[in-house]
Amino acid sequence: MIHWFYLHIRAIAHALRRLGGQPLGTLLSALVVGIALSLPAGGYLLLDNVASLVRGVSGTPxxxxxxxxxxxxxxxxxxxxxxxxxxxxxxxxxxxxxxxxxxxxxxxxxxxxxxxxxxxxxxxxxxxxxxxxxxxxxxxxxxxxxxxxxxxxxxxSAWVKRLHALLGLGRSAVMMLAALLGFALVIVTFNTIRLQIMTQRQEIEVSRLLGATDPFIRRPFYWFGGLQGALGGLVALGTVWLGVRALSGPVSALAETYGAVFVLAGPDGLESGVIVAFAAFLGWLGAAISVRRHLAGD
Incomplete structure (x- = not known):
């Protein structure tokens, strides 16, 4: 077990060196992932806030x-x-x-x-x-x-039925958008890892000659994709929070016209963790597909 942890810590350190060694590329990739994920994340958050606003204005059914x-x-x-x-x-x-x-x-x-x-x-x-x-x-x-x-x-409950129908439609649209953008982000990570493998081709061959196993070689690429995705998730969180701060004033003013007091809420701790974890999973998935595709014959 200690050896297993050591190998993963070593792989994480290797992935971090790769990320830090190309700061511009890392920043651009994180921005691409973050901005793309901020669209479905912000849309889902907006739907929840709109539902709360409508309930506050219309009262409890x-x-x-x-x-x-x-x-x-x-x-x-x-x-x-x-x-x-x-x-x-x-x-x-x-x-x-x-x-x-x-x-x-x-x-x-x-x-x-x-x-x-x-x-x-x-x-x-x-x-x-x-x-x-x-x-x-x-x-x-x-x-x-x-x-x-x-x-x-x-x-x-007539307005409740209409609200549930509209929210269900909105959530379905957000999920479709998340699926499409998630697929695109997997492709982005796939190409990034493919370039990493190509630039490290000689290093990989030397490692295998020295007795390195396939899991040992692949592990840093998995962590590279996962960490890159997690950075994108953090960018998405920051983008969503900026959007919440920008819209909180106009939304509060709209609520006041209906005699209601409403504060636009950002993602809580659980929702923030889900966003980052989902982004990290997409990065890992793209890396895993790319590694299995381009290292299969090595």
């Missing part, structure tokens, strides 16, 4: 449960007990018919309601589910419609 006007206190208490025991609910509140009428009067409909001889509004419960999955709303609605004394269940 709810389910309204309207009771039979003839429902008594016992039936209201029974529904309250069912809601309290429902694990998929975040919160709920009871809205008596008199309170609902007062809310309508305060909304400017007092003249219209003044001619009514009786309150036509039913008692209701306003329910907030845990999450915004449209399937969850449909599931809860179907269950609640079967409860005694419930005459109608209204879903406030």
């Amino acid at each position: 709810e389910i309204s449960i309207f009771l039979d006007p003839k429902a008594g206190a016992g039936e209201v208490a029974a529904i309250d007990k069912k809601l309290r025991a429902e694990p998929m609910l975040a919160s709920y509140r009871y809205v008596p018919r008199d309170e609902a009428l007062k809310q309508l009067e305060r909304s400017g409909l007092g003249d219209v309601l003044g001619g009514l001889t009786a309150n036509p509004l039913p008692d209701a419960f306003i329910v907030s589910p845990r999450g915004e999955d449209p399937a969850l709303f449909e599931q809860l609605s179907t269950r609640m419609k079967a409860w005694p004394a419930v005459t109608h269940v209204q879903l406030d």
Whole structure:
């Protein structure tokens, strides 16, 4: 095990010397990888922020449960007990018919309601589910419609369905872009390693004459590709953060026009690690393909 670590440390040192020995080429390669990866990474991050902004502006989607006007206190208490025991609910509140009428009067409909001889509004419960999955709303609605004394269940989830559909479309487009750019970056790394192999051809032949094994020869190239990709991932992170800082002001101003307070968020620690790791994997993959292709016959 110690020998294995020593060989990898030696390979990393060799790859770092190669990267440091050609600073301009290393910088340009990192910029190419970073700028390309920043497009899907920034797009995915933008979708998450837009979803948070829309939720903040539109409010939390709810389910309204309207009771039979003839429902008594016992039936209201029974529904309250069912809601309290429902694990998929975040919160709920009871809205008596008199309170609902007062809310309508305060909304400017007092003249219209003044001619009514009786309150036509039913008692209701306003329910907030845990999450915004449209399937969850449909599931809860179907269950609640079967409860005694419930005459109608209204879903406030139409905008949630549209939002989920748009976000799903956006994420699919981002994934396609990431796949295409990832393939291009593998090709870039493939050509970079191919040039490295060509310039070190004599060194590789001497190493084999001295008894070097194939894994020993290939290992520095793998690390070269992985480190080059990781540098590109760091450039992508920096590019995304610059974009977040540039857009945070306009986005906050847009949110204020809707009466909301919103701060554009950058990638967190996990997302940052995923970006760098994905870039390193692409670099390693391109190096592995190139090494197997150009050293197979050596």
